[in-house]
Amino acid sequence: MKVIVPVKRVVDYNVKVRVRADGSGVELTNVKMSMNPFDEIAVEEAVRLKEKGIVSEIVAVSIGVKQAQDVLRTALAMGADRAILVDATSDVNQDIEPLAVAKILARLVEQEQPDLVIAGKQAIDNDLNATGQMLAGLLGWGQATFASEIKIADGSAIVTREVDGGLQTVRVSLPAVITADLRLNEPRYVSLPNIMKAKKKPLEERTVAELDIDTTPRLKVVRTIEPPQRSAGVRVSSVDELIEKLKNEAGVI
Amino acid sequence: MSVLLLAEVNQGRLATDAVAKTLSALSPLGEVHVLVASGDSEAAAQEASRLQGVSRVLMAQDVSLAHGLAEPLAALIVSLAPAYSHIAAPATAFSKNILPRVASLLDVMVLSDVTHVHDAETFDRPVYAGNAIQTVVSADPIKIFTVRTSSFSAVGEGGSAPIERTDAVADPELSFWVEDVSVVSERPDLTSARVVVSGGRGVGSKEKFDMIIDLADRMGAAVGASRAAVDLGYAPNDWQVGQTGKVVAPELYLAVGISGAIQHLAGMKDSKVIVAINKDEDAPVFRVADYALVGDLFSIVPELTKKLEKQFS
Known part of the structure; x- marks a missing residue:
């Protein structure tokens, strides 16, 4: 069974982003970039399915700037077999919209014929939470989003999903799209020997033009601002003082 | 339109x-x-x-x-x-x-x-x-x-x-429901509660998280948790407040043993009044808190629960 895992290059989880003063966006110059954490979970899940003998080949795909090679090398070091980089822009400030990403992935799915796509549920830059669902829609495939457990059996995936108020289990016929939530697994650290090995694994470059996908944005970001900042309040020295303040000053209890 | x-x-x-x-x-x-x-x-x-x-x-x-x-x-x-x-x-x-x-x-x-x-x-x-x-x-x-x-x-x-x-359209039959495991709770819903009490890594264990639940129940509040507390298994994922969990804006938000990673603040910084209880006086959560109480949560929380008894009984 073949799996495609899309991975996105985003500002590292630990970086506190800065909004540019002119409202044109967030500062991406000299900022540490990494693989989107949910995509790391997706790669890890694919690798575990391969280690169990269920998956035979893992193809990692990244769409965006050429620098996304870095995250593909990480995916290869984690255990993906080969990688495809779709060169979609040369501007690091241009976020390729989920609809365009889903169309590019759908084209690659036609060519690669995987049985399963495992994606992260959300990218931590645009926070849209859309690509997996959009891809499933375009392909006419079933979807199981926000997965915390995946079992593959008899041409189906049995997926436990994180939903509001608890968990839901669904069975989705393959081929399908699954999106990974936080508790699906804990991604492994990549070891130096695996990083070295990853350098020898195939990384193919494709272009949006050659795949014949229109990536013209549908949304225009006219302004990016900082949210209103809260100011720090007062220190209280005891539980009694806290209760007194909440009661008489804030009036919330 | x-x-x-x-x-x-x-x-x-x-x-x-x-x-x-x-x-x-x-x-x-x-x-x-x-x-x-x-x-x-x-x-x-x-x-x-x-x-x-x-x-x-x-x-x-x-x-x-x-x-x-x-x-x-x-x-x-x-x-x-x-x-x-x-x-x-x-x-x-x-x-x-x-x-x-x-x-x-x-x-x-x-x-x-x-x-x-x-x-x-x-x-x-x-x-x-x-x-x-x-x-x-x-x-x-x-x-x-x-x-x-x-x-x-x-x-x-x-x-x-x-x-x-209006009529449903033909089911494409691509996926099938197996089961729902939902937690039935008397507590208010996290996203609409007037008061939310959340616990973080500092709470220390699933057993000790009961202390957060007791305080919440005393206040008629919903229970929340930081991603760290969920990751460590102290609390279920549907209690998670933050970038990848729920976004809440109650009248009163109590953050207990939560350091205040940006991903958590993203889920609660629009609350009307924020109280933070943490032993680390440099914890980032104090930068958004209206009332900061620095100290040992294991003595503060039971004391608060006990003293609030009068308010809420």
Whole structure:
């Protein structure tokens, strides 16, 4: 069974982003970039399915700037077999919209014929939470989003999903799209020997033009601002003082 | 110009608070039709018809719609879409599963977690865990978006919109419901509670997390948790407050043993009053707290619970 895992290059989880003063966006110059954490979970899940003998080949795909090679090398070091980089822009400030990403992935799915796509549920830059669902829609495939457990059996995936108020289990016929939530697994650290090995694994470059996908944005970001900042309040020295303040000053209890 | 609002129904009951807040977000956009689609929609449709700002309720009832599966619900919404300029829903796990699928089937983009509707094309939404707010103009013929309900107040009741039946479309039978494991709780819902008490890594264990629950119960509050507390197994994932969990804006938010990573602050910084209890006086959570109490939570929380007894009994 073949799996495609899309991975996105985003500002590292630990970086506190800065909004540019002119409202044109967030500062991406000299900022540490990494693989989107949910995509790391997706790669890890694919690798575990391969280690169990269920998956035979893992193809990692990244769409965006050429620098996304870095995250593909990480995916290869984690255990993906080969990688495809779709060169979609040369501007690091241009976020390729989920609809365009889903169309590019759908084209690659036609060519690669995987049985399963495992994606992260959300990218931590645009926070849209859309690509997996959009891809499933375009392909006419079933979807199981926000997965915390995946079992593959008899041409189906049995997926436990994180939903509001608890968990839901669904069975989705393959081929399908699954999106990974936080508790699906804990991604492994990549070891130096695996990083070295990853350098020898195939990384193919494709272009949006050659795949014949229109990536013209549908949304225009006219302004990016900082949210209103809260100011720090007062220190209280005891539980009694806290209760007194909440009661008489804030009036919330 | 009219708007289709997808409502969530759980066990025959409308998610009224979320729908009422979304209605208030949609008020600049004109006529709103609420779609109530589930296995058992009658009572929920009645409830929706009473909300202010609803001009029609579309009620679909079918076994394929009973468990919120994305494929049949998306197919239904796509069949209704030509009559609408906007399709919206409260930003919940239910709608985030469905609306992006609808958007791709209609060849349009989706906007998640909208916090302000400027006009028919222009919306604000947070990015980077709420560390930046984008104003976005959509060029799509149908605008599809989810609404961050914590940014809006709920509309009232007193309406009497007509209820119209609509047919479910054929189930594409791509996925099948197996089971729901939901926790039945007497506590208020996290996203609509007036008071939220949240615990973090500092709480130390699942057993000690009971202390947070006791305090919450004493205050009639909902229980929340940081991602770290969820990761460590102290609390279930549906209690998670933050970038990848729920976004809350209660009147009072108590953060206990939570250091205040930006991803957590993203989920609670719009609360009216924030109290932080932490032993580390440099914890980032204190930078957003109105009231900061530095000290050992294992003595502070039981003391607070005990002393609040008088307030809430």
